[in-house]
């Protein structure tokens with residue numbers, strides 16, 4: 001959506017002027033003449049005439065990913081996404097007066113899940129693969145996180161989930177500095193990402209992976225789609241020291257840290273869920289066959305494994321929206337996964353939540 005409140009916060013990402021004119025078709029910058037059209041449910045505020053060396057895969061392969069990612073339809077926040085979302089709510093302490101930025105919002109699921117908790121939720125992403133629910137409840141902007149189209153000090157809170165691991169170091173620095181610029185002094189920013197550091201509990205994680213691999217061997221599950229989703233993970237911040245260093249360079253002060261050693265989580269993801277998805281996906285395929293119909297994905301440009309997983313997810317979402325037994329079972333599994341944060345949250349590992357604050361008086 002493009003609410004009226006959004007316009008007051010904007011500044012030109014091309015020339016940094018705040019002298020913007022709202023027109024029938026969108027917004028025009030009175031200083032540099034750049035035009036930013038209003039599209040279907042969002043504003044296109046990409047900086048004009050700027051060539052960045054790094055372009056996200058989600059932008060360069062947007063069309064292809066649009067078919068593959070199954071991004072339009074949101075399930076309730078459950079499982080790994082549910083753990084992230086619950087941590088986000090707890091660590092960032094969202095309030096009804098907050099203006100909040102989700103920088104690199106993807107399809108906007110985390111923004112949509114929390115939009116009704118705050119005054120204004122704004123999602124920014126260079127790709128426009130937004131979920132229907134996000135289009136309804138989140139102020140959406142197609143923009144570049146290195147040149148955010150907002151005035152200094154606009155936001156009370158900001159968050160970044162599964163973003164930093166995609167960027168090379170110079171982009172991370174630009175991203176963090178730009179986020180710091182648009183936060184108000186005292187404003188807080190939550191990042192969830194991962195370094196290359198192994199967890200000390202890694203043997204337990206590996207045990208689940210091993211079990212999962214046995215399913216792949218038996219043809220029960222296809223990891224191809226999973227691998228593709230993670231194919232542009234660079235993890236330029238290799239260690240925890242790198243993370244702290246990057247935050248410090250952006251002038252952001254660490255307030256809280258919770259590590260995610262995925263012991264319970266990897267058991268759920270690699271064993272329980274994969275088995276569940278395979279069973280649900282298969283039973284559907286068999287049903288289609290016994291009806292004499294060809295599998296629905298016969299001509300689809302995605303592999304059979306990916307199609308099976310998408311099918312399983314669609315079926316699952318239909319169940320979940322009814323909030324029946326399946327929903328509560330998965331909520332229980334989500335809370336089980338969250339045990340990782342409560343039990344091992346202080347034990348250093350690759351995956352981390354960090355809350356940083358923009359100091360009221362900048363350190364020199």
Ligand SMILES: [Zn+2]
Pocket residue numbers: 012013014015016017029030031032033034
């Ligand atoms: Zn301008």
